[in-house]
Amino acid sequence: MTQTMTQSASKVEREAARRRTFAIISHPDAGKTTLTENMLSAAGAIRLAGAVRARGEQRRTRSDWMKIERERGISVSASVMTFEHRDCMFNLLDTPGHEDFSEDTYRTVTAADAAIMVLDAARGIEPQTLKLFEVCRLRGIPILTFINKMDREAEDIFALLDQIQDQLALDASPQQWPAGSGARFAGVRELRGEDFLIYPRAQDDDAPKRERIAFDDAQLSEFIEPDTLMQLREESEIALEGYPEFDRQAFLDGDMTPVYFGSALRKFGINQLLDALAEYSPPPAPVETESGETVAPGDDEVSGFVFKVQANMDPNHRDRVAFMRLCSGEFKRGMKLRTATSARQITVSSPILFFAQDREIVDEAYAGDVIGVPNHGVLRVGDSLSENGKLRFVGIPNFAPEILRRARTKDPLKAKHLRKALESLAEEGVTQLFKPALGAELIVGAVGPLQIDVMAERIEAEYGLEVVFEQPAYTTARWLGGAEADIENFLDRNKSQAAEDLDGSPVYLAKNAWEISYAEEKFPKITFLKAKERVL
Numbered sequence: 001m002t003q004t005m006t007q008s009a010s011k012v013e014r015e016a017a018r019r020r021t022f023a024i025i026s027h028p029d030a031g032k033t034t035l036t037e038n039m040l041s042a043a044g045a046i047r048l049a050g051a052v053r054a055r056g057e058q059r060r061t062r063s064d065w066m067k068i069e070r071e072r073g074i075s076v077s078a079s080v081m082t083f084e085h086r087d088c089m090f091n092l093l094d095t096p097g098h099e100d101f102s103e104d105t106y107r108t109v110t111a112a113d114a115a116i117m118v119l120d121a122a123r124g125i126e127p128q129t130l131k132l133f134e135v136c137r138l139r140g141i142p143i144l145t146f147i148n149k150m151d152r153e154a155e156d157i158f159a160l161l162d163q164i165q166d167q168l169a170l171d172a173s174p175q176q177w178p179a180g181s182g183a184r185f186a187g188v189r190e191l192r193g194e195d196f197l198i199y200p201r202a203q204d205d206d207a208p209k210r211e212r213i214a215f216d217d218a219q220l221s222e223f224i225e226p227d228t229l230m231q232l233r234e235e236s237e238i239a240l241e242g243y244p245e246f247d248r249q250a251f252l253d254g255d256m257t258p259v260y261f262g263s264a265l266r267k268f269g270i271n272q273l274l275d276a277l278a279e280y281s282p283p284p285a286p287v288e289t290e291s292g293e294t295v296a297p298g299d300d301e302v303s304g305f306v307f308k309v310q311a312n313m314d315p316n317h318r319d320r321v322a323f324m325r326l327c328s329g330e331f332k333r334g335m336k337l338r339t340a341t342s343a344r345q346i347t348v349s350s351p352i353l354f355f356a357q358d359r360e361i362v363d364e365a366y367a368g369d370v371i372g373v374p375n376h377g378v379l380r381v382g383d384s385l386s387e388n389g390k391l392r393f394v395g396i397p398n399f400a401p402e403i404l405r406r407a408r409t410k411d412p413l414k415a416k417h418l419r420k421a422l423e424s425l426a427e428e429g430v431t432q433l434f435k436p437a438l439g440a441e442l443i444v445g446a447v448g449p450l451q452i453d454v455m456a457e458r459i460e461a462e463y464g465l466e467v468v469f470e471q472p473a474y475t476t477a478r479w480l481g482g483a484e485a486d487i488e489n490f491l492d493r494n495k496s497q498a499a500e501d502l503d504g505s506p507v508y509l510a511k512n513a514w515e516i517s518y519a520e521e522k523f524p525k526i527t528f529l530k531a532k533e534r535v536l
């Protein structure tokens with residue numbers, strides 16, 4: 001147990017304290033999937049490596065439920081994986097890699113307490129790394145860095161660490177220093193320990209494998225080429241002098257990142273990363289509610305919030321699964337929970353825990369855990385759930401879409417069906433739906449173009465409708481803030497551009513950014529919001 005807990009702590013507190021709920025962020029191809037797979041296998045997890053995303057031929061048959069994922073070779077839907085390592089229970093929230101899904105990613109990050117940032121050692125920080133990092137920074141979650149693919153020729157390590165400092169304004173604290181890279185890669189020196197961790201390829205195939213050796217052991221030179229060893233001695237001494245020591249508080253505040261090195265593909269460095277995650281990343285923290293109360297993980301009352309809804313995960317069941325992150329209490333199967341918005345009661349009789357692509361029914365869960373709640377559309381992204389139905393957590397935002405499309409079916413008689421399909425996809429939180437005040441057309445909003453393609457594909461596959469998306473007269477949308485009378489007055493005078501979102505919140509559809517500035521000037525009492533923070 002890494003977290004000190006007094007004997008008197010309740011079971012609920014102890015269980016919550018050993019949860020580590022985290023996400024992995026990376027630019028596509030940096031190795032997130034490989035790391036995930038091998039983390040699961042290193043942790044002796046439930047499923048063998050390869051289950052996360054079946055590769056090649058297997059991928060086509062086994063993996064996912066959508067053609068678009070296969071065609072484009074990307075993983076559109078996020079999933080959750082649970083595994084145990086040492087005394088900790090890890091919940092890994094998989095974030096979609098494609099840039100169009102940043103909103104989805106953002107929501108996933110709202111459910112994580114920490115993140116691992118994976119960098120390709122030859123490429124350093126890439127555009128998507130930066131975007132995802134910003135998402136983490138907004139949420140203020142701590143980040144561990146894993147520099148991957150050390151078995152390939154890497155960029156200069158000092159330069160990589162400089163990138164972290166300069167581009168992310170984050171203090172890098174290397175916990176290890178690599179000996180060479182590519183064909184010369186021999187392992188890593190622990191900077192806060194005494195040992196050198198030996199990369200297996202640096203050893204004779206027939207000799208029994210050694211995992212570590214003291215850095216001052218004379219035999220060290222058997223595992224590292226002389227030049228590489230000299231370079232390692234020099235560089236690691238400079239690193240020990242030049243980089244700040246790890247400061248847990250600075251890490252928890254999001255100001256410092258501990259840096260680890262390895263090869264996800266060769267399963268090197270993964271255990272150290274898991275150990276660091278267990279030791280340094282925070283257990284679930286108390287969460288604030290709208291009324292200013294604080295819900296602590298050890299509280300008796302069971303509570304949580306929905307950060308993602310996914311439909312048709314299993315083609316054999318046309319159900320939906322709401323992903324709920326628990327915030328407090330001891331959840332038991334069969335429990336009744338109420339939503340804060342609709343005060344509807346839900347009996348959670350088959351809560352699901354996710355193991356890679358498989359699901360299993362869980363009997364109990366604690367703060368930090370993510371459980372899937374099958375339902376028929378009752379639960380929405382952003383719903384707060386609790387036993388008494390009174391807790392409302394704050395803060396899952398919607399973002400102003402960067403792409404708007406008018407949706408229609410080829411068959412006009414199917415308009416009603418289309419409305420239902422669009423509504424239900426918007427309820428999942430994948431895309432947004434705006435209903436203009438005038439006319440019957442429906443405007444779909446997305447953060448990126450791929451979401452529109454995914455949507456068309458799903459509407460066809462799941463609802464049997466052929467949908468056409470067209471460019472409407474507007475290109476952007478803003479939620480409106482201000483006094484009710486002022487908003488009404490504004491909408492009245494801009495009827496042709498007035499709309500409401502799925503929750504009935506007023507929205508202004510604008511032709512361009514200039515039009516928004518103009519409206520801002522003319523209606524100073526109205527605020528035009530780029531993000532709508534839903535009260536849960």
Ligand code: G4P
Nearest residue numbers: 026028029030031032033034055148149152263264265266
């Ligand atoms: P992603 O989820 O971040 O997009 O990356 P993914 O794990 O799919 O890895 C991208 C590519 O990089 C894969 O190769 C993978 O095998 C390779 N890779 C991941 N980690 C390492 C590593 O530590 N060392 C080396 N040398 N390669 C690594 P691919 O050829 O694109 O795919 P595949 O044919 O292996 O599936």
